[in-house]
Amino acid sequence: MADDNLYEVWGDTVDSRHLIASIAIGAACSLGIFFLAEHLLTGWVESAQMARAYAMLLGILGSLLGGGVSACLFKPKRHVVEHVADPAWRQQVIEELRSEYGGIGQLSELPPEVRAELRELGLEQLFDEAEPASHTRTVTAPAALKGGTA
Amino acid sequence: MEALFDQILMAALMGVIGAVVFSAIGLISGSDETTTLAPLTLLVVLLGVPAAGVFTFFLAGAVAKHMTHAVPTALLGIPGDTMATPLMREANFLRNLGVPHIALRKMISGAVIAALVAVPLAVLFAVLLAPFGDGIKQAAPWVFLAAATTIAWFSAGRWASVLALLPFVLVIIALQTFTGQHGVKLSVSYFLGIAIGPLIAALFAMLAPAERARMKRSEPRTFSLSPDVKSWGGWFPNPLKVLDRRQSGWTLATATVSSATFVFSPVAMTVILGEVVGARIKHAYHRLTSVISVRNGVTESTYIAEALIPLIAFGLPLSPVAAGPAAPLFNAPPRFTVDSATGQVNNLHNLLSAGEFLAFGMLAVVIAILIAYPFSMNFAHRAASFVSRRISHEAVIATFVGLILVIGLWEGGLLGLLVILTIGLLGGFLQRFIGFNIGVQFMGYYTAVLSVPAIIALFA
Numbered sequence: 011m012a013d014d015n016l017y018e019v020w021g022d023t024v025d026s027r028h029l030i031a032s033i034a035i036g037a038a039c040s041l042g043i044f045f046l047a048e049h050l051l052t053g054w055v056e057s058a059q060m061a062r063a064y065a066m067l068l069g070i071l072g073s074l075l076g077g078g079v080s081a082c083l084f085k086p087k088r089h090v091v092e093h094v095a096d097p098a099w100r101q102q103v104i105e106e107l108r109s110e111y112g113g114i115g116q117l118s119e120l121p122p123e124v125r126a127e128l129r130e131l132g133l134e135q136l137f138d139e140a141e142p143a144s145h146t147r148t149v150t151a152p153a154a155l156k157g158g159t160a
Numbered sequence: 161m162e163a164l165f166d167q168i169l170m171a172a173l174m175g176v177i178g179a180v181v182f183s184a185i186g187l188i189s190g191s192d193e194t195t196t197l198a199p200l201t202l203l204v205v206l207l208g209v210p211a212a213g214v215f216t217f218f219l220a221g222a223v224a225k226h227m228t229h230a231v232p233t234a235l236l237g238i239p240g241d242t243m244a245t246p247l248m249r250e251a252n253f254l255r256n257l258g259v260p261h262i263a264l265r266k267m268i269s270g271a272v273i274a275a276l277v278a279v280p281l282a283v284l285f286a287v288l289l290a291p292f293g294d295g296i297k298q299a300a301p302w303v304f305l306a307a308a309t310t311i312a313w314f315s316a317g318r319w320a321s322v323l324a325l326l327p328f329v330l331v332i333i334a335l336q337t338f339t340g341q342h343g344v345k346l347s348v349s350y351f352l353g354i355a356i357g358p359l360i361a362a363l364f365a366m367l368a369p370a371e372r373a374r375m376k377r378s379e380p381r382t383f384s385l386s387p388d389v390k391s392w393g394g395w396f397p398n399p400l401k402v403l404d405r406r407q408s409g410w411t412l413a414t415a416t417v418s419s420a421t422f423v424f425s426p427v428a429m430t431v432i433l434g435e436v437v438g439a440r441i442k443h444a445y446h447r448l449t450s451v452i453s454v455r456n457g458v459t460e461s462t463y464i465a466e467a468l469i470p471l472i473a474f475g476l477p478l479s480p481v482a483a484g485p486a487a488p489l490f491n492a493p494p495r496f497t498v499d500s501a502t503g504q505v506n507n508l509h510n511l512l513s514a515g516e517f518l519a520f521g522m523l524a525v526v527i528a529i530l531i532a533y534p535f536s537m538n539f540a541h542r543a544a545s546f547v548s549r550r551i552s553h554e555a556v557i558a559t560f561v562g563l564i565l566v567i568g569l570w571e572g573g574l575l576g577l578l579v580i581l582t583i584g585l586l587g588g589f590l591q592r593f594i595g596f597n598i599g600v601q602f603m604g605y606y607t608a609v610l611s612v613p614a615i616i617a618l619f620a
Contacts, residue, residue, distance in 0.1 A: 016377040020362045021189075022553035023381050029366075032558035040562030044569065063206055066570040070203065073562020081555035089382040090548050103256045107444045111253070115443030123404045124446050131259050137445055 016087060023087040032080035039076030044069030100133075104140045114140045167212050171520050174204070174213035175527040178221035183532045186228030187547050188556065189238040193463075194484045194598055195355045197221055199563060202348055202488035205495055211511035212520050218489060219464065219524035223275045224532035226459045227268045228543075231536055234264035235386050235544040243459040246430045250452040260386035261540075266407070266449050267456035268536050269399035272529050273408060274415035274457030278464040279521040281419040285465070286472035287514050293474045297505070300476055300498075301614030307423075307478060308603035308611075314425060316595025324596045325604050331586060332608040335579055344572045346579055347493050347609075352567050353583030354601040355484075359560055360581065361588025383548055387541065395534045407450050410437050414454050415461035422469040422479045425599065426462035433458050464521075472517050475509025483602040498610070 015026045048065035055061040108114055117125060117138055128134040181200065185191050201218045209217070229240025230247075237252055239245045247267065254263035296303055312321040332350065339346055353360075365371035400408055414433040421429060434455040441447040466481035467489065476498060477483045477490040489508050491498050496507035512520070535543075564584075568577035590596035 016380065017366060017372065017375045018377050018381075019366060019375065019553070020359050020557065023377050024553050024557070026366070028552070028554045029557065032552075032554035033561050036558030036560075036562040037565055040566045041569070044566050060208075062570060063208075066566055067203065067207060069566035069570070070563060073559050073566060076562045077555045077559030080558040081551050084552045084554045086549065086552040087380040088548055089380045090545070091382065091384050092387065099256050100258060103253055107253065107448075111444055111447070112438070113442075113444065115441075115446070117443070120443050120446055121404060121406065124443075127262075127404070128445060131262065133257065133259070133445065137443075 025084070025087055028080075028084040032076075032084060035080050035083075036073055036076035039079065040069050040073035043072030043075070100136055104136065108140070116141055167210065168523075170210055171212040171216040171523060172527065174209060175216035175220040175524045176531065178217035178219070178524070179224040179528040179531040182221035182225040183228045183535055186225040186240055186532075187231050187543050188551065189232040189236065189240055189547075191240075191556075192242050192355075192598075193222070193225065194242075195359075195560070197225070197485035198351055198355055198487055199567065201486070202351070202492055205488050205492040208495070211508055212516065214489065215508055215512065215517070216520050216524040216527070218467070218486060219279075219521055220528040220531075222463050222467070222485070223271075223460060223525055223528035226275075226456070226463060227271045227528070227532040228536050229459075230264050230267040230271070230456060231540045231544050232547070234260045234267065235540060236383050236548060238383070243426060243430065243463070246427060246434060247452055247455050247459075250448050250455070253448050254452070255386055258386075262449060263452055264540055265397070265402045265537065266453040268533055269402040270407075270411045270453035270455075270457035271460045272399040272533055273403070273411045275460040275464065275525045275529065277412060277415050278419045278461035279468070279525055280518060281416060281461075282422075282465040282468035283472060283514055283518045283521065285420055285422070286469045286517075289469065289473040290514075296474050296478075297476065301611040303476070303478065304603070304606045305611040305615075308600070308607045311425070311480060311603050312596070312600045314428070315597045315600050317597075317600075318595075320594040321596045321600050324590055324594060325600070325607065328586065328590065328596070328601065328604045329608045329612065332583070332605060333612060335582060336608070339572060339575045339579065342575060344575045345493075346572045346576055347491065348571045349568055349576045349579045350583055350605050351487055351602070352564060353580040354587050354598055354605065356560060356564055356580070357584040357586075357588035357598070357601070358591060359557065359588070360564075360584035361592055363557075364585060364588075385541075385545055385548065395538060397537055399533075403453055407453050410450055410454050411457040415457050418458045418462045419465040422462075422466045424462075425480050426459065426466060429462045430455050430458045464525075468517065468521065471507075471509055472514055475505035475507055477606065480599040480602075483606060484599055487602065 016023050017026055019029065044065055047068040048062060051061040051064055052058060055064065114137065125134065128137060185196050197218065204217050205214050226243060229244045232238050232240045233244045233247055233251050234255065237255055239248055251263045254260060308325060309322055312325050315321045317324065366375065403411065414437065418429045418433060434451045437454045438447050438451045441450050463481055466479040467486040470476060470478040470482040471489055475490065477487055482490060490496060491507065498505050564580055565577065568580045572579065587601045591598065
């Protein structure tokens with residue numbers, strides 16, 4: 011997969027050559043089936059209007075087929091990595107929570123069920139250690155701490 | 161008796177189809193509600209499915225989608241659809257803490273609770289509002305004009321959107337007159353053009369050298385997929401145990417509030433109610449999990465209420481959801497119509513009673529929960545992995561292009577296609593550059609069909 015044809019279209023990356031081919035496939039499948047169905051069904055189904063409605067339904071199934079064919083032919087242009095949060099990231103989240111999300115708060119204020127949930131997730135200690143800075147209840151303390159770790 | 165049984169069976173079957181189809185669509189990130197719910201519901205209407213079946217298909221689809229959209233949002237860090245965007249911040253914090261499965265479970269449990277309370281509440285509010293229905297129907301052209309202006313002002317474009325309504329409405333009228341001269345009367349093509357506008361605009365931009373240079377990327381996007389941890393036995397964890405008591409309480413309360421406020425933008429309600437709850441919780445972890453449960457609950461309840469209340473009380477699409485994704489429930493000519501001159505409606509409003517809306521609404525919600533909830537609880541990781549590794553964006557675009565071609569040709573031949581292209585390009589660019597969003601564009605369409613004839617009559 012050459013990377014020099016990559017573009018961001020409608021929220022994700024595509025390869026322009028694959029995009030053109032996919033659009034052609036999508037158009038061919040949907041229109042081919044639509045026209046074929048219309049031709050065959052008119053005269054076979056009683057009302058012409060229903061024949062067209064069924065042809066449309068088949069045409070839409072055709073567009074799904076076109077999508078399926080494109081999905082088989084062209085692999086996604088995404089780099090998917092299995093991600094495991096590491097401890098350093100967690101500390102960074104704590105800092106962001108403290109500075110942008112209105113403080114950390116104290117474990118002692120939590121209902122027991124929430125504490126139990128944190129313990130099960132192995133996050134109790136993390137939030138427990140994050141506490142002292144918010145004990146002082148001053149505006150400068152969190153800022154100083156953030157400056158210190160940055 | 162047998163007829164009633166048949167009706168219920170049909171409704172249940174359509175509900176199952178809606179829930180399965182939209183559970184799958186919810187997994188595809190960026191699959192907007194309007195672009196997917198509106199055309200498929202329209203198809204169901206036009207194929208002649210009985211009223212109850214149309215309704216359960218739409219509602220089960222919407223409810224299921226707003227559960228499975230939690231999968232890409234929590235595990236991939238990309239919003240599952242438009243309604244998932246206000247959940248990104250909390251979802252990303254929880255993902256980086258290494259507990260994305262908690263984000264996922266809280267979100268879908270909030271959705272279950274909210275969906276269950278929203279249907280009866282929406283029906284109740286609709287019944288309370290119904291006495292004003294006749295007055296509103298008679299004033300419909302002016303109500304739509306006012307609604308279009310208000311929704312435009314509340315969009316990102318503010319005054320630009322309000323003023324852009326004028327040329328946008330004019331283009332629709334011009335196109336209608338033109339196709340009318342050739343004996344072609346279109347409506348679906350306008351809906352589809354508006355809904356798919358951003359894609360059409362993006363494809364045109366690709367053809368222009370300067371824009372293409374801006375869209376160029378040097379490497380594929382990287383998605384980090386979080387691992388999934390299953391910590392319960394069986395298939396159906398109790399949502400009331402996944403949320404703690406206070407979270408369930410907040411979810412119930414916000415679902416109730418958002419069921420009543422049906423005229424506001426669902427995204428705005430989701431943001432605001434999340435903030436209200438967040439401001440009342442001191443501990444950061446508890447705040448994250450509560451806000452994310454509440455917000456996803458609100459995505460369900462606003463959607464349900466915004467579709468149901470106008471439908472039951474007035475039969476007129478007087479909310480952003482009713483004018484957008486739920487539009488085919490109101491207006492799908494030749495089967496469902498809203499008459500411009502008189503405000504006379506012939507749609508689900510006339511075909512189902514308030515009691516039937518309640519019964520079939522609950523049926524749809526229960527079906528959606530039975531399908532989407534255990535699915536997202538148990539298969540989230542595998543589903544997210546499959547979609548991100550196997551379904552290329554090219555394939556998604558190819559499917560939508562096929563959809564545009566078939567629907568356009570079906571409704572109006574070459575003229576239908578040209579209308580989709582024109583409206584899509586205009587609407588897509590207006591959204592991209594001034595924030596004239598899809599909801600405002602739909603209201604613009606209704607202004608053109610409903611308000612403009614009344615304005616012209618006034619001056620004639």
